[in-house]
Amino acid sequence: MRFLLGMGLCFAFGWLPFVKPALAQNTQPAGRPNFLLIIADDLTWSDLGFMGNKDVQTPQLDQLASQGTVFTHMFTPATTCSPSRHALYTGLFCIRSGAYPNHTRVYDGTHSVFGYLKDAGYRVALQGKEHVGPPSSFPYEHLGGAKVDDFQVTADFMARDASQPWLLVFASNDPHSPWNRGPKNLHDPAAIHVPPYLHDNDITRKLLADYYGEINKLDWQVGQLMQALERTGQNEKTLVLFVSEQGSSFPYGGKWSVYDNGIRVTSIARWPGKVAAERTSDALMQYVDVPPTFLELAGIDPKVIDTGCPDSSGNRNFDGRSFANVLLGKENMFREYVFSQHTTVGINGFQEPYPMRAVRDARYKLIRNLTPENTYSIGGIHKGQPIESWQLDARDNPELARRIDWLFHRPGAELYDLLQDPLEQRNLAGEPAMADVQSRLELQLANWMKQQGDEGLVTEMKARSRQSRGQSADN
Numbered sequence: 001m002r003f004l005l006g007m008g009l010c011f012a013f014g015w016l017p018f019v020k021p022a023l024a025q026n027t028q029p030a031g032r033p034n035f036l037l038i039i040a041d042d043l044t045w046s047d048l049g050f051m052g053n054k055d056v057q058t059p060q061l062d063q064l065a066s067q068g069t070v071f072t073h074m075f076t077p078a079t080t081c082s083p084s085r086h087a088l089y090t091g092l093f094c095i096r097s098g099a100y101p102n103h104t105r106v107y108d109g110t111h112s113v114f115g116y117l118k119d120a121g122y123r124v125a126l127q128g129k130e131h132v133g134p135p136s137s138f139p140y141e142h143l144g145g146a147k148v149d150d151f152q153v154t155a156d157f158m159a160r161d162a163s164q165p166w167l168l169v170f171a172s173n174d175p176h177s178p179w180n181r182g183p184k185n186l187h188d189p190a191a192i193h194v195p196p197y198l199h200d201n202d203i204t205r206k207l208l209a210d211y212y213g214e215i216n217k218l219d220w221q222v223g224q225l226m227q228a229l230e231r232t233g234q235n236e237k238t239l240v241l242f243v244s245e246q247g248s249s250f251p252y253g254g255k256w257s258v259y260d261n262g263i264r265v266t267s268i269a270r271w272p273g274k275v276a277a278e279r280t281s282d283a284l285m286q287y288v289d290v291p292p293t294f295l296e297l298a299g300i301d302p303k304v305i306d307t308g309c310p311d312s313s314g315n316r317n318f319d320g321r322s323f324a325n326v327l328l329g330k331e332n333m334f335r336e337y338v339f340s341q342h343t344t345v346g347i348n349g350f351q352e353p354y355p356m357r358a359v360r361d362a363r364y365k366l367i368r369n370l371t372p373e374n375t376y377s378i379g380g381i382h383k384g385q386p387i388e389s390w391q392l393d394a395r396d397n398p399e400l401a402r403r404i405d406w407l408f409h410r411p412g413a414e415l416y417d418l419l420q421d422p423l424e425q426r427n428l429a430g431e432p433a434m435a436d437v438q439s440r441l442e443l444q445l446a447n448w449m450k451q452q453g454d455e456g457l458v459t460e461m462k463a464r465s466r467q468s469r470g471q472s473a474d475n
Helices: 059-067 081-090 113-119 151-158 202-231 287-297 387-396 398-408 432-452
Strands: 034-039 069-075 123-128 141-143 166-171 238-243 264-270 279-281 338-342 356-360 364-369 413-417
Touching: 034 081, 034 202, 034 287, 059 202, 059 238, 059 264, 081 113, 081 287, 113 123, 113 166, 113 287, 123 151, 141 151, 151 166, 151 202, 202 238, 202 387, 238 287, 356 432, 364 432, 387 398, 413 432
Parallel strands: 034 166, 034 238, 069 279, 123 141, 123 166
Antiparallel strands: 069 264, 238 264, 338 356, 356 364, 364 413
């Protein structure tokens, strides 16, 4: 019965008082860090120079990576912009908070890192893409309005009061499609290398070149932010955290999917004198772990925070936990499992519900497609380019035709050995040799869904009630 009441618990218990940490009793450490959180927009984790892409030009991000620690196994618990950002700011998985379809909002009374740090004496702001709600849950100052690239307003915010620490989220619009904002002719479509998960034709190459150009625009923005820190004398006391958000909108690229190209994130942390430079960590972590980490570094115990949103058992703490010890080089391991979900109801152009759930450990991933009898079809990857050009080419290419059909029809269970099969091409679900692995992951996924109050298809069909169409447009 308690599980059945999971959906909507935040709303049902919204009247309960917000039990804040005893900030007045805490002696905050001197020199609490500033936090600069930089968020890309639909950037596949591997499409960065320092991650091995030989074509894309990212000198500023490459430099940032050399100055800090690169986290190669951060994961978003969702596959579209709005739920990913809600998780990143609240420390809660998406179904629990109510923010699980795209264009979404959390349940009334849910709190975020903006409010926690504001109550602790920080000034808090967001510059760029918002895509979260309601405003009462995200009490930030919005810098620059529509002028995302106004870096004078950025520097003014940083320097406003030298005695007050700050949190600034810079939420870029790049490299979100239609890839028309980056520098032109920076990448020669004929010369670039097409990733093996994409079909190689002229249209794919042209779109890749435009996408890479917009990554370069993002890279320029990162350089401007680093210059603002330098000009305002904030370098040494600022933790910079960059995240690549979720995958691009190429088919298999992999927004709108729970394959690694969709949910895996490249992250960089730089904090001179605190976070080691030229270090790489493959510790498993999730977006929900970011708010507890920021709070711990600000001198606030994240374990006493009341998020304003209970899970199915009534627990009101974070779903995430602080990875400060990993960040500071004191520990190497963090999570054993990471989780993700995808909701298609409410996405532009969706036809039938096609909910996905996933659990991953360091080597294996299990995916559950909850309505495999349906056809997965949305506006983003199933219509327009490049998929229409791929479909034309597939008339004489049976292997390509098979790959395209997979985009529309998948089995109920998928199991991958990511060590042997990083592009998730060989489904091992149901193989006798993998029975123990599959059973273990099935149990972890079921427990997570229960904790979240996730009733599968029933939850999927309630997605429209969780949408806020007043937000900025996004597929």
